Amino acid sequence: MKILLADDDQDQLDLRCLLLAKHGHQTIAVATAAAALEKAKRDRPHCAVVDLNIPTEALGLALIRDLKHFDPDIRIFVLTGGDPKRFNTLAERSLVEEIIVKGSSTAYLVKKLTDIAAQEDPILVGLRMQLAKDRVVTFDVKAVPRAARSEVAGITTDGAMKVRIAAVPDKGKANEELRDILADWFAVPKSNVELLRGETSQRKVWRVRK
Numbered sequence: 001m002k003i004l005l006a007d008d009d010q011d012q013l014d015l016r017c018l019l020l021a022k023h024g025h026q027t028i029a030v031a032t033a034a035a036a037l038e039k040a041k042r043d044r045p046h047c048a049v050v051d052l053n054i055p056t057e058a059l060g061l062a063l064i065r066d067l068k069h070f071d072p073d074i075r076i077f078v079l080t081g082g083d084p085k086r087f088n089t090l091a092e093r094s095l096v097e098e099i100i101v102k103g104s105s106t107a108y109l110v111k112k113l114t115d116i117a118a119q120e121d122p123i124l125v126g127l128r129m130q131l132a133k134d135r136v137v138t139f140d141v142k143a144v145p146r147a148a149r150s151e152v153a154g155i156t157t158d159g160a161m162k163v164r165i166a167a168v169p170d171k172g173k174a175n176e177e178l179r180d181i182l183a184d185w186f187a188v189p190k191s192n193v194e195l196l197r198g199e200t201s202q203r204k205v206w207r208v209r210k
Helices: 010-022 033-043 057-070 091-095 106-117 122-134 173-186
Strands: 002-006 026-030 047-051 075-080 098-101 136-144 151-155 161-164 193-197 203-209
Touching (some): 026 033, 033 047, 033 057, 047 057, 057 091, 122 136, 122 173, 161 173, 173 203
Parallel strands (some): 002 026
Antiparallel strands (some): 193 203
């Protein structure tokens, strides 16, 4: 799962990245609110872990609103060094999953994020596990072009990976976007993603190498 981590404390940021990577998550680390929003728009993370004071509470609250405005589906966890009960009185409370006090066990945050990742379709999880084990995986993809959001969107009834793409199927644009999405989802270089069959079809066969 792809997780955006926004904190101006570099030591804490590095520690969370290390722990989450050990649990198989892909992390995007930023130290400012502006960089966090820019990365969210470019990389489309599933979750965000946001320091409330980055470096001020006003900027942290604005970041929460901006992230949710841009992507209503993103799941946000807030880290605070203050009284979490006060945050419960703010309008932004309805936009976040949970408030976690900084200095408490990082294992709790890792567990919450890992539980969210486990909610993914087991077939999709299996593809990632197969790639990690065998260093190569081959699978069917059903492309859904002209989508509002580019993303891996689950599994079709006949077992293909369903991928929504914003590009139109013209002059290879859809296949290039598919390659980008798959490389990002599997966390491999684009050069490791190969289209085997279905260049001009919605149904395609791809191979990904570690």
